[in-house]
Amino acid sequence: MELSITARQSLTAPSRPEHVREPTVALATPARGGPHGKVALRGVGKTYVSAAGPVQALQDIDLEIAPGSIFGIIGRSGAGKSSLLRTINRLERPTSGRVEVDDVDLATLDETQLVALRRRIGMIFQHFNLLAAKTVFDNIALPLRVAGVPRAQITQRVHELLALVGLQDKADSYPRRLSGGQKQRVGIARALASGPEILLCDEATSALDPETTQSILQLLRDINRKLGITIILITHEMSVIREIADRVLVLEQGRVAELGEVWQVFGKPQHAATRALLAPLQHGLPQELQQALQPQAPAGRHERVLQLEFHGGDGLQPDLQRIAAVLGGRVRVLQAGVDHIQGHTHGQLVLAVADAPASHDWLALTQGAQAIAHHIKELGYVADPVHSH
Numbered sequence: 001m002e003l004s005i006t007a008r009q010s011l012t013a014p015s016r017p018e019h020v021r022e023p024t025v026a027l028a029t030p031a032r033g034g035p036h037g038k039v040a041l042r043g044v045g046k047t048y049v050s051a052a053g054p055v056q057a058l059q060d061i062d063l064e065i066a067p068g069s070i071f072g073i074i075g076r077s078g079a080g081k082s083s084l085l086r087t088i089n090r091l092e093r094p095t096s097g098r099v100e101v102d103d104v105d106l107a108t109l110d111e112t113q114l115v116a117l118r119r120r121i122g123m124i125f126q127h128f129n130l131l132a133a134k135t136v137f138d139n140i141a142l143p144l145r146v147a148g149v150p151r152a153q154i155t156q157r158v159h160e161l162l163a164l165v166g167l168q169d170k171a172d173s174y175p176r177r178l179s180g181g182q183k184q185r186v187g188i189a190r191a192l193a194s195g196p197e198i199l200l201c202d203e204a205t206s207a208l209d210p211e212t213t214q215s216i217l218q219l220l221r222d223i224n225r226k227l228g229i230t231i232i233l234i235t236h237e238m239s240v241i242r243e244i245a246d247r248v249l250v251l252e253q254g255r256v257a258e259l260g261e262v263w264q265v266f267g268k269p270q271h272a273a274t275r276a277l278l279a280p281l282q283h284g285l286p287q288e289l290q291q292a293l294q295p296q297a298p299a300g301r302h303e304r305v306l307q308l309e310f311h312g313g314d315g316l317q318p319d320l321q322r323i324a325a326v327l328g329g330r331v332r333v334l335q336a337g338v339d340h341i342q343g344h345t346h347g348q349l350v351l352a353v354a355d356a357p358a359s360h361d362w363l364a365l366t367q368g369a370q371a372i373a374h375h376i377k378e379l380g381y382v383a384d385p386v387h388s389h
């Protein structure tokens with residue numbers, strides 16, 4: 001058994017001693033050449049029965065998560081994110097619909113098969129869930145001990161996992177001596193111990209500072225790319241989704257508000273819930289500019305203020321030289337917030353244009369070969385600072 005971070009096969013479940021019965025279900029050994037780490041939810045609903053009455057946490061959730069992809073689930077507190085995530089490893093049983101992992105309906109599994117399923121689905125948590133009385137080594141070794149893996153193999157594997165997460169020198173440390181980021185690395189190593197095909201991340205970076213968040217996201221990205229593990233993460237931060245996910249589900253009151261490629265959902269959010277979640281990432285107009293803006297052209301030299309939006313998708317770039325040539329006047333940048341997500345440019349430019357023609361067919365400048373932006377909006381006018389002194 002070898003744990004190399006360049007070979008997918010090397011992270012398959014560790015070999016077990018003779019006396020440990022191997023589960024015989026198809027789920028434990030997916031068909032050769034079949035999907036590994038594919039998840040599908042079909043019409044999933046979840047209703048909790050509480051003292052205060054029934055709580056409908058999930059309704060009519062339909063989605064597929066491609067093997068080897070990174071899938072983000074975002075929503076406000078109480079939207080149903082944890083409930084959804086926990087249906088995937090059957091910690092939560094759906095009230096309606098079905099959950100399939102590699103085309104196997106989880107409702108058909110018996111207890112032994114469920115144990116086998118959970119070995120194939122690792123999980124990490126916001127508060128790490130490490131055992132305080134055990135060393136880093138023992139925390140990571142635990143799932144292997146439970147699975148009856150021989151001691152020599154455990155030692156080898158734990159050291160390989162420690163190297164993978166960059167904690168070679170912490171094997172004998174106790175969790176209380178570790179930083180938050182180091183604790184999460186231990187959590188990741190423990191989750192990978194059984195060679196899972198899917199990793200569930202429950203607000204895995206929410207307790208971390210921004211810099212540590214970046215390093216953990218980088219580690220997750222490396223694990224995904226090098227080991228081919230499907231990663232499903234829930235978060236309430238759009239910045240985490242932007243950083244790492246391929247596709248995103250926006251949940252709102254237990255329902256699918258939006259589902260799609262990250263760059264599309266970010267570029268053109270369709271649902272109010274998505275726009276609200278995106279708001280912290282977007283720059284409003286600076287207060288000084290808002291105060292200077294006038295709805296009508298002022299007397300004297302002035303500039304027209306335009307907002308140009310970019311939604312990605314067709315390679316259109318915020319090319320200032322071209323924009324100035326098309327608008328036919330001097331162009332000043334008042335504000336710029338442009339991002340690159342999955343290779344697509346999106347964001348906005350706020351420009352002050354002097355000598356622009358009195359009226360313009362803005363729509364024509366958002367279409368076809370003439371396009372300078374995906375959307376153009378006139379915000380108003382400002383006095384021309386170059387000519388007003």
Ligand SMILES: Nc1ncnc2c1ncn2[C@@H]1O[C@H](COP(=O)(O)OP(=O)(O)OP(=O)(O)O)[C@@H](O)[C@H]1O
Pocket residue numbers: 048049050055056057075076077078079080081082083084236
């Ligand atoms: N065991 C339970 N019993 C009763 N109601 C529950 C239970 N677990 C969750 N709920 C309710 O289900 C709804 C969805 O909860 P869930 O934890 O899935 O949302 P969430 O989006 O993960 O929220 P948060 O971001 O706050 O963790 C909430 O109204 C919650 O109060």
